[in-house]
Amino acid sequence: MVKPEVTVITPTYNERENVVKLIEELDRCFKEAGITYEVVVVDDNSPDGTAEAVEGLMSKYPVKLVRRPSKLGLTSAVFDGLKYAEGTYVVVMDADLQHPPEVVPKLYVKALEGYDLVIASRYVSGGSAKFPLHRLIVSLGATLIARVLIPKARKVKDPMSGFFLVKKDVISKITPTSPKSYKVLLEVLALGSYRNVYEVPYEFRERVVGKSKLGFKTMLNYVKQVLNLTPDYVRFALVGASGTVVNLGVLAVLRYVANLTHEIASALAIEASIINNFVWNDLWTFKGGRSGSVASRLIKFHFSSAVGVITQYVISLTTYYYIVRNSIIAQSIGILTGFIINYVLSKKFVWSPRRF
Missing domain, CATH: 3.90.550.10 (Spore Coat Polysaccharide Biosynthesis Protein SpsA; Chain A)
Structure with a gap:
């Protein structure tokens, strides 16, 4: 035949x-x-x-x-x-x-x-x-x-x-x-x-x-x-966007309903967004790469988030003072760089890589 x-x-x-x-x-x-x-x-x-x-x-x-x-x-x-x-x-x-x-x-x-x-x-x-x-x-x-x-x-x-x-x-x-x-x-x-x-x-x-x-x-x-x-990096970006909403929402409630000071409300709002991002990344973005305890992954994620925020701040200042005197452009470059650093650390350090 x-x-x-x-x-x-x-x-x-x-x-x-x-x-x-x-x-x-x-x-x-x-x-x-x-x-x-x-x-x-x-x-x-x-x-x-x-x-x-x-x-x-x-x-x-x-x-x-x-x-x-x-x-x-x-x-x-x-x-x-x-x-x-x-x-x-x-x-x-x-x-x-x-x-x-x-x-x-x-x-x-x-x-x-x-x-x-x-x-x-x-x-x-x-x-x-x-x-x-x-x-x-x-x-x-x-x-x-x-x-x-x-x-x-x-x-x-x-x-x-x-x-x-x-x-x-x-x-x-x-x-x-x-x-x-x-x-x-x-x-x-x-x-x-x-x-x-x-x-x-x-x-x-x-x-x-x-x-x-x-x-x-x-x-x-x-x-x-x-x-x-949906690829990892798209998931990570969507989760990050949801974290921004949580951050601002918690901040508004703590400031204007609970009447907390900006310093305390801001710190708690940041923590709420980090926990939100961790939960969704753990359940969805990197669900195939979970290892160790939840507590250990949460601690590692706090570290990677901190590195991302610091990187964003440093890059923003460096860009503003040495490359272009435009706050929006400088901050945008800082945000993008911080996102990349946070994503890489999350993928390689907090969770192991998925296959695509």
């Missing part, structure tokens, strides 16, 4: 009618383009007979079926399907026909030009998506969150796309952070060792059969996924 050039992985749940049409259309498109292929369907025990429908096609088309006992998440479905993939390139797409099969050969052509990751995009010139208003708002909001928290997602116009082609040796090295999430591309963008990316425009189709599986649980899993993929 000839090794396929492309493996299409499509997760399914209650897609009996759609998956049959998808496989038929994929076969036509691949044959017209002269591309050898296989389809790996990963079914999560669909009660509508999706798996049985796929089995009925296996004698006619190069199709593999992976049965799973229950709904275990779209990302985990793709990576389970990957275990059976023989193609040099892997295409991930939905089975509901909203991702046009005729676009797949176009993705492959770009891969042959040397691109490791080729994304079918709704938001580049020539692409489009006809969403209801509420779906459009959700999509734009999710994209914004990804761009803010995952810097590598800013490389592309459509980081939320569920339709893409990637070299198998790129995706196979990834250990997904959120198996139950539904945005596989975010895992690839954040964790993949790809060299380059290209986006091919496509028109997102309207669903013909069945209903959308987007719900509150799906959105909650998405938020968890993004938080898991």
Whole structure:
């Protein structure tokens, strides 16, 4: 049997009618383009007979079926399907026909030009998506969150796309952070060792059969996924920003409600912000690097915070008196330097490094 050039992985749940049409259309498109292929369907025990429908096609088309006992998440479905993939390139797409099969050969052509990751995009010139208003708002909001928290997602116009082609040796090295999430591309963008990316425009189709599986649980899993993929330095900066809010809030309460002196209120506010930052860094930013007791990490964090503050002050004064006589610029340089010092000490001294 000839090794396929492309493996299409499509997760399914209650897609009996759609998956049959998808496989038929994929076969036509691949044959017209002269591309050898296989389809790996990963079914999560669909009660509508999706798996049985796929089995009925296996004698006619190069199709593999992976049965799973229950709904275990779209990302985990793709990576389970990957275990059976023989193609040099892997295409991930939905089975509901909203991702046009005729676009797949176009993705492959770009891969042959040397691109490791080729994304079918709704938001580049020539692409489009006809969403209801509420779906459009959700999509734009999710994209914004990804761009803010995952810097590598800013490389592309459509980081939320569920339709893409990637070299198998790129995706196979990834250990997904959120198996139950539904945005596989975010895992690839954040964790993949790809060299380059290209986006091919496509028109997102309207669903013909069945209903959308987007719900509150799906959105909650998405938020968890993004938080898991957020790099350490972004987490550290966000925690630092929350510490500033805590600092000012505690200061205001102690000064104007409790009527404490500025000296005492300021000291207590600083301590409150340090404890706030420690808790969030311990639980989120560096959660994979906890060692020793909580007390020892807290003491070390006080030390790293003190070094950061002193560094900020010294750099600010040095910049102001010897480089530029502008307080805002000098203080900004001091803050940035202090942040870097505090981050490095926290990562190397208080907590051990995470993997990304």
